[in-house]
Amino acid sequence: MRLQYPTNIQIIRVPCTGKIDVIHVLRAFEKGADGVYAVGCMEGDCHFNSGNFRARKRIAQAKKILDTIGIGGERAQMYNLSSSEGPLFAQIASEMDEKIRKMGPNPIKLAKKKAA
Amino acid sequence: MIVADKKPIEEIIEEIKDKRKLLVLGCNECVTVCEAGGKKEVGILASALRMYFLKEGAEVKIDERTLQRQCDLEYLEEIRDVADQYDAIVSLACGVGVQFTAERYLSTPVYPGVNTCFLGANEDRGLWTERCQACGACILARTGGICPVSRCAKRVLNGPCGGSTSGKCEISKDTICAWQLIIERLKALDKLDEYEILSPIKDWSTDRAGGPRKVEREDVQQ
Numbered sequence: 001m002r003l004q005y006p007t008n009i010q011i012i013r014v015p016c017t018g019k020i021d022v023i024h025v026l027r028a029f030e031k032g033a034d035g036v037y038a039v040g041c042m043e044g045d046c047h048f049n050s051g052n053f054r055a056r057k058r059i060a061q062a063k064k065i066l067d068t069i070g071i072g073g074e075r076a077q078m079y080n081l082s083s084s085e086g087p088l089f090a091q092i093a094s095e096m097d098e099k100i101r102k103m104g105p106n107p108i109k110l111a112k113k114k115a116a
Numbered sequence: 117m118i119v120a121d122k123k124p125i126e127e128i129i130e131e132i133k134d135k136r137k138l139l140v141l142g143c144n145e146c147v148t149v150c151e152a153g154g155k156k157e158v159g160i161l162a163s164a165l166r167m168y169f170l171k172e173g174a175e176v177k178i179d180e181r182t183l184q185r186q187c188d189l190e191y192l193e194e195i196r197d198v199a200d201q202y203d204a205i206v207s208l209a210c211g212v213g214v215q216f217t218a219e220r221y222l223s224t225p226v227y228p229g230v231n232t233c234f235l236g237a238n239e240d241r242g243l244w245t246e247r248c249q250a251c252g253a254c255i256l257a258r259t260g261g262i263c264p265v266s267r268c269a270k271r272v273l274n275g276p277c278g279g280s281t282s283g284k285c286e287i288s289k290d291t292i293c294a295w296q297l298i299i300e301r302l303k304a305l306d307k308l309d310e311y312e313i314l315s316p317i318k319d320w321s322t323d324r325a326g327g328p329r330k331v332e333r334e335d336v337q338q
């Protein structure tokens with residue numbers, strides 16, 4: 001199966017979405033990412049039982065912080081799919097890409113450029 | 117341990133928004149365990165502040181540091197050579213740590229980064245509950261190991277009061293009546309006859325009523 005998804009998406013592999021912490025999401029934005037989304041297994045299907053639930057909570061925490069500091073919580077998202085759903089993976093990628101394009105670039109990136 | 121809760125980031129920003137060089141200072145003990153002011157939370161707050169200032173177009177330097185304890189001089193000394201280089205320190209330790217840091221470093225304002233709540237225990241993941249109010253004269257021996265000073269809303273010493281209904285306190289149906297717990301525990305220990313003994317009037321001078329307290333121990337003094 002050869003599926004197309006936006007090339008500007010950088011995939012960072014983690015052993016389980018439960019490994020993702022709030023700081024990882026924030027650092028990505030600090031470094032200039034326009035959006036960050038976590039793709040976990042389906043709820044109830046986590047090999048470690050609660051990894052994807054933890055990820056969801058941490059993404060929610062990151063969203064709240066991003067809203068507070070005016071970056072926009074919508075830039076961080078959590079998705080769930082099963083590993084056999086390649087087409088859905090591509091669809092989510094396009095959906096996220098579209099959403100972030102509508103929001104425009106990360107204000108941090110712009111501010112950094114200005115400062116440089 | 118001392119239980120603290122996170123302070124809303126907007127509240128912290130409001131205090132330090134005019135500063136240009138900041139140290140976010142965590143503490144490795146109580147506040148680390150209750151996930152409010154350890155190294156991890158220092159990282160998150162520092163990152164959020166960096167982004168906030170960048171977005172506002174302000175050039176601000178934000179450093180991160182976590183000490184073993186902020187309530188101990190020996191560890192506080194570790195920032196001696198850097199403390200005065202900052203416009204402000206945001207301390208994520210409990211109120212004790214915030215104050216002790218401020219007392220040692222007089223030229224740098226120190227701001228609290230958490231809300232210090234109580235002396236409590238970790239009952240469950242993400243759940244901390246109060247257990248002691250440091251009254252200075254512990255009576256747990258008489259109360260089956262359950263503290264009516266911190267767990268009874270009225271601090272009643274010969275309880276329960278008339279507001280106890282089906283094991284719950286009248287302040288809220290989610291609050292267990294401490295005296296119900298005490299009686300159950302004494303029953304389980306087969307010591308219910310002790311419940312009959314009236315507690316004398318407690319000497320509250322060892323509590324906060326006697327003003328700020330201190331413990332002075334010659335045996336461990338130098």
Ligand code: SF4
Binds near residue numbers: 145146147185187213
């Ligand atoms: S400063 Fe506060 S949080 Fe840190 S070890 Fe001391 S009592 Fe605990």
Ligand code: SF4
Binds near residue numbers: 247252
């Ligand atoms: S009786 Fe006083 S010292 Fe003992 S647990 Fe209760 S508040 Fe703490």
